[in-house]
Every structure is written in C-alpha cells, then in structure tokens.
Amino acid sequence: MPVTIHLEKLKDEDLHLSGELPAEDLRLDLGGTHDLIRSAKDLHYELDVSRADNSILIQGRLKIELSCDCARCVQPFTYTMDLSNWSDALSLSGADAVEVKGEYVDLTPSFREDILLRLPSHPLCDESCQGLVFQQETLPAEDEEPSDAWGALEDWKQQK
Numbered sequence: 001m002p003v004t005i006h007l008e009k010l011k012d013e014d015l016h017l018s019g020e021l022p023a024e025d026l027r028l029d030l031g032g033t034h035d036l037i038r039s040a041k042d043l044h045y046e047l048d049v050s051r052a053d054n055s056i057l058i059q060g061r062l063k064i065e066l067s068c069d070c071a072r073c074v075q076p077f078t079y080t081m082d083l084s085n086w087s088d089a090l091s092l093s094g095a096d097a098v099e100v101k102g103e104y105v106d107l108t109p110s111f112r113e114d115i116l117l118r119l120p121s122h123p124l125c126d127e128s129c130q131g132l133v134f135q136q137e138t139l140p141a142e143d144e145e146p147s148d149a150w151g152a153l154e155d156w157k158q159q160k
C-alpha cells in the first residue's frame with residue numbers, strides 16, 4: 001500500500017499517518033555491483049500532514065534500516081537512517097506541482113528522493129573503524145598479484 005493523502009479530507013482536518021512502507025514499494029534501487037548499500041528494510045513513518053494555501057505540509061519522522069558494507073573494512077553492518085525531524089512541502093500548483101491522482105497524493109516519491117539524497121557515500125561500521133590495516137600489514141608485498149599467476153598455471157594445466 002502506497003502512502004497517500006486524500007486531499008478532500010485534508011481540507012477539513014489535519015491528518016496523522018503512521019505505519020510501514022515495504023521496501024519494494026519504496027524502490028530505492030540499491031545493490032548495484034559497486035554499491036556499498038546493499039538493501040533496505042521497510043520504511044517506518046509517523047507524519048503530521050496539514051494544508052496551507054496551495055501546498056501540503058508534512059512533518060514527522062522517517063526511519064529505515066539499510067544493509068551496508070563498511071567502506072573501510074568491508075564488513076556487513078546495519079545503518080539506521082533516523083530522520084526524526086523530517087519535513088517536506090508539496091506544491092499543489094505551478095510548475096513543480098505534485099502529481100494528484102484522483103483526489104490522492106502519493107508520498108512515496110518524496111520519501112524516496114529524500115532518502116536517496118541522504119544515503120552515506122562512505123558507510124562506516126564505526127567512525128573509528130581501522131579498516132583493513134591489520135591485514136595489509138601482515139601480507140608480504142610480493143603477494144600482491146597471486147591470482148594471475150595461479151590462474152595462468154591453472155590454464156596451462158587444463159590445456160594438457
């Protein structure tokens with residue numbers, strides 16, 4: 001179920017919305033080959049919505065957990081994006097007017113846009129993460145390209 005606002009209803013009273021938006025409905029499109037942010041859990045929202053002249057004002061909280069790989073140590077961890085003071089204003093007229101279907105406005109694009117903007121570009125399991133320092137120190141320098149040599153040997157074996 002998308003998160004929608006019924007405009008007629010909003011004329012008479014402010015609305016309170018809370019619930020969960022399934023990750024597949026939010027469609028953040030995560031998990032590309034080089035993406036450190038693998039996937040997202042369901043989005044939790046708790047919002048107050050009011051009408052002001054020609055726009056809709058939304059205020060509240062968005063919270064979503066993201067499965068990430070640490071940019072330094074490559075270990076998987078859960079990053080929680082907790083936007084406790086989130087707000088947005090959707091214009092109902094003009095060039096940047098929000099799309100109205102029937103009498104409903106879908107809030108999903110607003111959520112998606114803001115979450116995508118706030119995704120960490122270098123997710124860290126911990127600010128003090130030391131990354132792969134330990135492993136780099138223990139590996140001898142001449143072991144830097146072992147895979148190619150072994151690959152060549154395997155090729156040679158298979159040709160025999």
Ligand SMILES: [Zn+2]
Nearest residue numbers: 070073125129
């Ligand atoms: Zn780390």
